[in-house]
Amino acid sequence: MSNKIIIANFKMNLSSKEEAIDLCQYYQQKDKELPNVDFIAAPDFLWLEDVVKLGVATSSQDCFFEDSGAFTGEISPMILKNLGVQYCIIGHSERRRLGDTDEIINKKIKAVVKNGLIPILCVGETLEQKQSGQKEEVLKNQITKALDNIPPSTLYSLVVAYEPVWAIGTGLAEDPEEAEKTMEFILNLTKQIITEAEIKIIYGGSVDAVNIGNFVSKNIIQGALVGGSSLKKEEFAKILEIANSLNK
Ligand code: 13P
Numbered sequence: 001m002s003n004k005i006i007i008a009n010f011k012m013n014l015s016s017k018e019e020a021i022d023l024c025q026y027y028q029q030k031d032k033e034l035p036n037v038d039f040i041a042a043p044d045f046l047w048l049e050d051v052v053k054l055g056v057a058t059s060s061q062d063c064f065f066e067d068s069g070a071f072t073g074e075i076s077p078m079i080l081k082n083l084g085v086q087y088c089i090i091g092h093s094e095r096r097r098l099g100d101t102d103e104i105i106n107k108k109i110k111a112v113v114k115n116g117l118i119p120i121l122c123v124g125e126t127l128e129q130k131q132s133g134q135k136e137e138v139l140k141n142q143i144t145k146a147l148d149n150i151p152p153s154t155l156y157s158l159v160v161a162y163e164p165v166w167a168i169g170t171g172l173a174e175d176p177e178e179a180e181k182t183m184e185f186i187l188n189l190t191k192q193i194i195t196e197a198e199i200k201i202i203y204g205g206s207v208d209a210v211n212i213g214n215f216v217s218k219n220i221i222q223g224a225l226v227g228g229s230s231l232k233k234e235e236f237a238k239i240l241e242i243a244n245s246l247n248k
Contacts, residue, residue: 002200002222003035003036003037003038003247004036004037004038004216004222004223004224004243004244004246004247005037005038005040005159005200005202005222005223005224006037006038006039006040006223006224006226006239006240006243007039007040007041007042007059007087007120007161007202007223007224007225007226007230008023008024008027008039008040008041008042008226008230008236009042009059009061009089009092009204009225009226009227009230010023010041010042010043010044010230010231011061011094011227012044013231014043014044014231017046017047017050020041020043020044020047020050020051021047021050021051021054023041023230023231023233023236024041024043024051024054024056025054026233026237027039027041027056027236027237027240028054028055028056030237030240030241031240034240034241034244035244036243036244036245036247037223037240037243037244037247038057038223039056039057039240040056040057040058040059040086040087041056041057041058041059042058042059042060042061042087042089043058044061045060045061045075048060048080048083048085049083049084052083052084052085057086057087058084058085058086058087059085059086059087059088059089059120060075060080060085060087060088060089061089061092062075062088062089062090062092062095062108063075063076063077063080063088063090063108063111063112063117064076064077064108064111065077065104065107065108065110065111066111067111067115077108077111077112077114077115077117078115080115080117081115081116081117085117086117086118087117087118087119087120087159088108088112088117088118088119088120089120089122089161089225090105090108090109090112090119090120090121090122090146091105091108091121091122091123091142091146092122092163093122093124093163093165093168094168102141102142102145102146103145105121105142105145105146106145106146106147106148106149109121109146109147109150110149110150110154113150113154113155114154118157118158118159119158119159120159120160120161120202120225121143121146121147121158121159121160121161122161122163122204122225123139123142123143123146123160123161123162123163123186124139124142124162124163124164124165124167124168124204124205125138125139125164125165125166126138126165126166127165127166130164130166135182136182136185139162139182139185139186139189140189143160143186143189143190143193144189144193147190147193147194150194152194152195152196152197155194155196155197156196156197156198157197157198157199157200158190158194158197158198158199158200159199159200159201159202159222160186160187160190160199160200160201160202161201161202161203161204161225162179162182162183162186162201162202162203162204163203163204163205163225164205166205167204167205167206168204168205168206168227169206169227169228170205170206171206172205172206173205173206173207173208173211173215174203174205176211176214176215176218176221179203179215179218179221180218180220180221183201183203183220183221184220186201187199187201187220200222200223201220201221201222202221202222202223202224202225203215203221203223203224203225204224204225204226204227206228207224207225207226207227207229207239208228208229208235208239209229209235209238209239209242212224212238212239212242212243213242213246216242216243216246216247217246223243224239224243226239
């Protein structure tokens with residue numbers, strides 16, 4: 001069985017490099033004792049290089065869809081790759097809310113895979129969409145558009161993060177059985193589009209040390225994308241421990 005992946009998405013919550021390094025070193029140390037789980041850090045762009053230097057697997061929280069040129073303020077996927085970054089989160093609902101359309105997300109995925117980074121594609125429905133019975137339609141739309149026309153030879157590995165928008169930062173995680181069903185739907189659909197790559201599907205949205213076990217004990221759920229709890233040392237270390245112990 002392959003290792004579960006637990007990603008710490010610090011978002012824009014830390015105020016200094018020292019804090020980010022301190023958390024990453026703590027989780028790295030913990031992860032070294034845990035053979036069945038892989039820790040990935042998604043710190044602020046500004047500290048990616050320092051976290052890479054620690055020897056921690058890293059993800060950027062976003063990137064631009066061009067490698068270089070007159071794009072003031074954007075982050076190049078080529079530079080991320082050259083820094084030693086391995087993953088890139090694309091289509092997080094917090095980016096979609098700020099204007100990332102399905103078309104932009106598709107371009108970003110293409111740029112990321114062209115540079116040999118592994119995309120972590122985030123999908124998820126809002127509460128309104130869930131309540132009006134549109135969940136599967138919304139997810140299908142997000143996935144088919146994000147993965148449209150990706151040359152199979154460029155994409156060897158893909159992570160899909162199912163993050164219900166209403167579960168992010170609210171303390172209201174999705175019911176694990178319901179998440180499992182939704183994630184089966186997502187995985188089947190993704191496999192029909194991306195036939196040759198290794199695909200992992202992970203859950204995100206109010207994951208903590210109390211509920212992590214209910215998610216990662218499901219075979220289909222290959223890990224978690226963790227926001228708030230990744231800022232709390234003991235809580236996140238516990239999440240790593242539980243994910244490790246349930247993956248034997
Ligand atoms: P929370 O764990 O804070 O709900 O955030 C989830 C998330 O958005 C991870 O990308």
